[in-house]
Structures are given as C-alpha cells and as structure tokens.
Amino acid sequence: MSDRPTDGLHHLRDAFTTGGWDAPADGCPDQGTLWDSAAGTLDPEADEAVLLHLARCGACAASWRLAHEMISPGAAEHAPVVPIGAHRRRPAWRRPALLAAAAVVAAGLGLTTALLVHRGQPAVEPVYREQAAATTLQAHPEALCLPRTNCLLRWTPGPEGTRYDLTVTGEDLTLLHSRKGLEDPQFLVPPEVIPPATTAILWRVTAHLPGGGMVASPTFRSTLTD
Amino acid sequence: MATMSGAWSESPHGSSSPLEDSEIELLMGRVRRAVLRSCPPYLASQTEDIAQEVMIQLLRKLERTEGKATFSSMYLLKAAHGAAVDEIRRRSRRKESPAMDNEVELRHHERPNPERQAIGRSLGREIRRCLEGLIASRRVAVTLHLLGCTVPEIARRLHCPEKSADNRVYRGMKNLRDCLEARGVTP
Numbered sequence: 138m139s140d141r142p143t144d145g146l147h148h149l150r151d152a153f154t155t156g157g158w159d160a161p162a163d164g165c166p167d168q169g170t171l172w173d174s175a176a177g178t179l180d181p182e183a184d185e186a187v188l189l190h191l192a193r194c195g196a197c198a199a200s201w202r203l204a205h206e207m208i209s210p211g212a213a214e215h216a217p218v219v220p221i222g223a224h225r226r227r228p229a230w231r232r233p234a235l236l237a238a239a240a241v242v243a244a245g246l247g248l249t250t251a252l253l254v255h256r257g258q259p260a261v262e263p264v265y266r267e268q269a270a271a272t273t274l275q276a277h278p279e280a281l282c283l284p285r286t287n288c289l290l291r292w293t294p295g296p297e298g299t300r301y302d303l304t305v306t307g308e309d310l311t312l313l314h315s316r317k318g319l320e321d322p323q324f325l326v327p328p329e330v331i332p333p334a335t336t337a338i339l340w341r342v343t344a345h346l347p348g349g350g351m352v353a354s355p356t357f358r359s360t361l362t363d
Numbered sequence: 364m365a366t367m368s369g370a371w372s373e374s375p376h377g378s379s380s381p382l383e384d385s386e387i388e389l390l391m392g393r394v395r396r397a398v399l400r401s402c403p404p405y406l407a408s409q410t411e412d413i414a415q416e417v418m419i420q421l422l423r424k425l426e427r428t429e430g431k432a433t434f435s436s437m438y439l440l441k442a443a444h445g446a447a448v449d450e451i452r453r454r455s456r457r458k459e460s461p462a463m464d465n466e467v468e469l470r471h472h473e474r475p476n477p478e479r480q481a482i483g484r485s486l487g488r489e490i491r492r493c494l495e496g497l498i499a500s501r502r503v504a505v506t507l508h509l510l511g512c513t514v515p516e517i518a519r520r521l522h523c524p525e526k527s528a529d530n531r532v533y534r535g536m537k538n539l540r541d542c543l544e545a546r547g548v549t550p
Contacts, residue, residue, distance in 0.1 A: 318407025
C-alpha cells in the first residue's frame with residue numbers, strides 16, 4: 138500500500154535529512170542514544186520519544202539516518218522483490234492445521250472466482266518494486282566520437298535523483314580520471330588528463346538509484362579526434 | 364592520500380594496528396556507502412575523503428588503548444558513526460562559509476547551489492511542520508519511512524503487524540502530501 142505514491146519520495150527523504158547537518162540543539166538526544174535507536178536497542182518508550190523528536194529535528198534525523206545506513210546498509214535494496222501487496226505476514230496465532238484447511242478451501246473458491254471473473258480478460262502484468270532491472274545505461278551516440286578538447290561523455294539518465302560514478306581509462310586500462318556522485322548524466326573530461334598520444338578512451342558508469350539499487354553500464358569506447 | 368590498508372598496517376609508533384587490514388576495508392566500505400547515501404549532495408564527491416578521515420579518527424582512538432581492549436563490530440561502527448557525523452558537519456559548515464576558510468578552494472561542482480539548498484531547507488521545514496499535525500502513530504511511521512526504513516522494519520520497530528504499519532505509512536504519507544500541497548509546496 139505504502140508503495141503507491143512513490144513520486145518525489147526520494148526528494149522528500151533528502152529534504153527531510155540531508156539538509157539538516159547543523160549542530161544539534163539543546164535538548165537533542167546524544168549521539169549514543171540516536172545510535173541505539175537506529176540499532177533498535179532502546180526500550181520502546183524511549184525509542185518512541187526519540188522518533189517523535191526526529192520528526193521535528195533535521196540535525197538528529199540526518200545523524201539517525203547515517204547510523205541506520207551503517208547498521209543495515211542497503212536494507213531497502215535487499216528487501217525481497219515481491220509483487221506489491223504480496224508481502225503480508227501470516228498471524229502467528231493461527232494453528233497450522235486450521236490454516237492449511239482454510240487455505241485449501243480459500244484457494245478453491247478463489248480459483249473458481251478468478252476463472253469466472255477474469256475469463257477472457259487480458260493478463261495483468263504484476264508491478265515490482267525493483268527498479269534496478271528496468272534501468273539500463275547506454276552511451277549517448279554522440280559520445281562515441283569526441284573532440285579531444287571537448288570530451289563530453291553522455292549517457293542515458295536513470296530515475297530522478299540517481300547519482301553516477303564515472304571511471305575513465307586509456308585503452309591500456311590506465312586510469313585517467315574518475316568521479317563519484319555526479320548528479321547529471323554527463324561529464325566533461327578535463328583535456329589535461331588525456332595524454333596526447335591517446336586516440337581512444339574507455340569509460341564506465343555506475344548508477345546509484347534513488348531506491349538504493351545500483352546499475353553498472355558496459356564499458357564504452359570513445360574515439361578522440363583533434 | 365594513502366590507502367587505508369597501507370597507511371594503517373603499522374602505527375606511527377611502530378606498534379601494529381588494532382585492526383586487521385580486512386576489517387579496516389570492510390568497515391571503510393560500510394562507512395563510505397553510508398556517507399554517500401546520507402550526506403548532502405554537494406559532499407558526495409568527498410565521500411572517499413570523509414570515509415578515510417573517519418577511519419583515521421577511529422584508528423587513532425583505538426591505538427590509544429594500546430591493545431588492552433577488544434572491540435565488537437558494533438562498537439567500531441558506533442565509533443565510526445560519531446566520527447562521520449562530526450566530519451560531515453564540519454565540512455558542511457565549511458562549504459556554507461567558504462570565505463572563512465582560505466585553505467579550501469572549492470571547485471565549481473562542489474559548491475552548494477544556494478538556491479537548491481534554500482529550497483531543500485524550506486521543504487525540510489515544511490515537512491516537519493506538517494508532521495507535527497499528524498497523529499502520533501502515523502507521525503512515527505512516516506518519520507521512519509522518510510528515514511529509509513522498509514515497511515517490515517517499521518512493523519518490527521513499532522511492534523505491530525506489517526499490514527498495520529503499511530496502513531500507517533500510506534495514510535500518513537497521504538496526510539503529509541495533502542498538507543504540503545495546502546501550504547503551496549510541491550515536492
């Protein structure tokens with residue numbers, strides 16, 4: 138349910154935390170308490186007090202988010218990829234035998250109903266959370282032959298909020314340049330890093346998607362012209 | 364700057380590092396990744412420097428124990444977190460007042476865009492104002508959601524079924540968006 142309105146979620150998350158790297162105010166929990174809250178080791182009452190404080194304090198929210206990322210890195214991207222609405226947990230109090238019997242009856246009824254209702258209708262594609270698989274990185278056609286003094290590498294953009302790491306090497310795989318955290322899907326390679334004898338460069342992009350996933354491009358070859 | 368493993372296999376005083384190289388690499392990888400995902404966008408290109416500075420601070424701290432103590436991985440992460448917070452705050456202050464620090468020459472791409480910063484800060488303030496208007500259970504769920512927690516994690520933390528957590532997040536986010544819209548803010 139909570140997955141439906143994803144538009145701008147990354148933007149909201151960034152605004153909620155990354156703009157808040159100010160010094161903490163009086164009355165803020167100390168770093169240790171924030172860490173313990175992010176680690177889930179505070180007792181429930183103290184934890185709720187901390188979380189309510191985070192709702193109104195950007196400095197503590199930023200610190201808490203960093204702690205959370207360090208404790209469970211990429212938790213969101215490691216979540217199982219399931220169709221939306223299919224991750225409901227069974228209540229633990231149900232007896233297995235009763236549950237199995239109910240499941241058989243429900244499955245029979247459900248199958249019958251589904252066959253009656255959906256007969257003749259086109260199959261609906263399930264919606265998956267995973268966005269990494271849908272994102273591919275390709276070099277812009279114009280970036281495959283570039284002037285040496287204006288070596289502008291361009292590639293297909295990912296979803297809004299994607300950041301890119303770029304590695305540029307010579308054909309002998311000597312590292313010429315690398316940049317991390319690029320916000321735009323393009324980068325002008327400084328001419329001074331390209332040796333005069335180099336006639337082509339190899340480059341590769343890794344995209345860090347807003348949802349936490351990561352996509353690596355193939356290695357592209359760009360011919361340099363004088 | 365030298366690589367961490369090379370720089371810290373021996374301390375400046377000749378005693379061996381309190382951590383193995385593999386432990387340092389693992390810890391640094393985690394710090395680097397967390398910093399990249401949490402720091403302000405204009406510091407993203409300094410992720411490596413921040414991570415190395417954090418490791419230097421951490422190893423100096425550990426060396427002061429002179430091998431008289433052992434450390435759990437959680438302790439190390441916690442100490443790294445404290446150092447990372449301090450380092451990001453220090454660099455954020457420096458970026459916001461570059462004229463006060465002549466040692467730092469900001470490259471164009473590293474300069475915070477004042478307009479974007481202002482918009483981000485303004486949106487952050489509006490989000491917090493709107494959160495104040497939510498009922499407490501939704502406010503906590505939405506706060507966790509905005510902090511990057513998944514629904515199953517929110518359910519575990521709030522000791523409620525996933526369906527209930529999902530519901531709180533969904534309705535809370537709707538309340539939040541409605542409130543932002545009413546205030547004329549478009550995320």
